[in-house]
Amino acid sequence: MHKAFESRVRLGIMSALAVNDELDFSSLKEFLGVTDGNLATHIKKLSKLNFIDEEKSFIDNKPNTKYFMTGEGKKAFNNHLKILEQIIKSQK
Amino acid sequence: MEEQRDYSQDLAEIRSMMERSSKFLSLSGLAGVMAGIYAIAGAWIAHSVLEFTPRTFSSGYTQSVSGSSNLTQLILLALLILMLAIGTAIGFSYRKANKRGESIWNATSKRLLGSISVPLFTGGFLVMILLAKNSIGLIMPITLIFYGLALYNASKFSYEEVKYLGMIQIVLGLLSVWFSVYGLLFWVVGFGAAHIVYGIFIHMRYER
Numbered sequence: 001m002h003k004a005f006e007s008r009v010r011l012g013i014m015s016a017l018a019v020n021d022e023l024d025f026s027s028l029k030e031f032l033g034v035t036d037g038n039l040a041t042h043i044k045k046l047s048k049l050n051f052i053d054e055e056k057s058f059i060d061n062k063p064n065t066k067y068f069m070t071g072e073g074k075k076a077f078n079n080h081l082k083i084l085e086q087i088i089k090s091q092k
Numbered sequence: 093m094e095e096q097r098d099y100s101q102d103l104a105e106i107r108s109m110m111e112r113s114s115k116f117l118s119l120s121g122l123a124g125v126m127a128g129i130y131a132i133a134g135a136w137i138a139h140s141v142l143e144f145t146p147r148t149f150s151s152g153y154t155q156s157v158s159g160s161s162n163l164t165q166l167i168l169l170a171l172l173i174l175m176l177a178i179g180t181a182i183g184f185s186y187r188k189a190n191k192r193g194e195s196i197w198n199a200t201s202k203r204l205l206g207s208i209s210v211p212l213f214t215g216g217f218l219v220m221i222l223l224a225k226n227s228i229g230l231i232m233p234i235t236l237i238f239y240g241l242a243l244y245n246a247s248k249f250s251y252e253e254v255k256y257l258g259m260i261q262i263v264l265g266l267l268s269v270w271f272s273v274y275g276l277l278f279w280v281v282g283f284g285a286a287h288i289v290y291g292i293f294i295h296m297r298y299e300r
Contacts, residue, residue, distance in 0.1 A: 016113035027199040
């Protein structure tokens, strides 16, 4: 099991990005209900692992960063889901 | 045992996050009930005060209206109902979103509106063109059909029940083209009764 998914916040980020093509910082923050600093830390960790990537742009001259899952991230996340299911099944 | 609980909790949270981040679930059921009541009240006013019966409009589908002042009043009445329904939907959903700690203007509500708007505006423009061309008989069925298409399209981004509400409107719209004499009745069933039943269902199921 990948260590990246031990944190509920990181798991949450990956879940939200699994069903959305891309999401900006404030959307992620709203869905997860965490502070800016906390979210930024977890995003950094996932970026370092190459599970998510970002796309910077400007909306009305304000910087807007959108995050999306990379192919590698998708693979890891799906793998994690499979493992979770197996564990739960075997424990029943 | 401790670990087992943890993992199913993980899976539950993944599922909940996927739903929360892709569906706008602050759509108020009570607003649906109110919209239905407005529609019925509006249809009643149209029928008994403005003496509107589809028969006078729909014979031959192109016949112009006898009193054009009545038509203007009908259009104003329809617009008033539409604004009331939209206003109530926004107000009630705003309250519901606040309660759920969600913003009413977020990624999911934007997507919901996006998916509603194409069929809805297409229908709206079609209605305006028909008005301009004086082909009034088809307008009521068209509002039902395009509203139904909009709902069906939007259901991906909200409650699944929205899909069934959409299908009901489409079927009622088609039927009201066929049985044009009962146009107003189909319209009342679609925009009135169906909204009320849907709203009560959503309220009982998700809002208590």
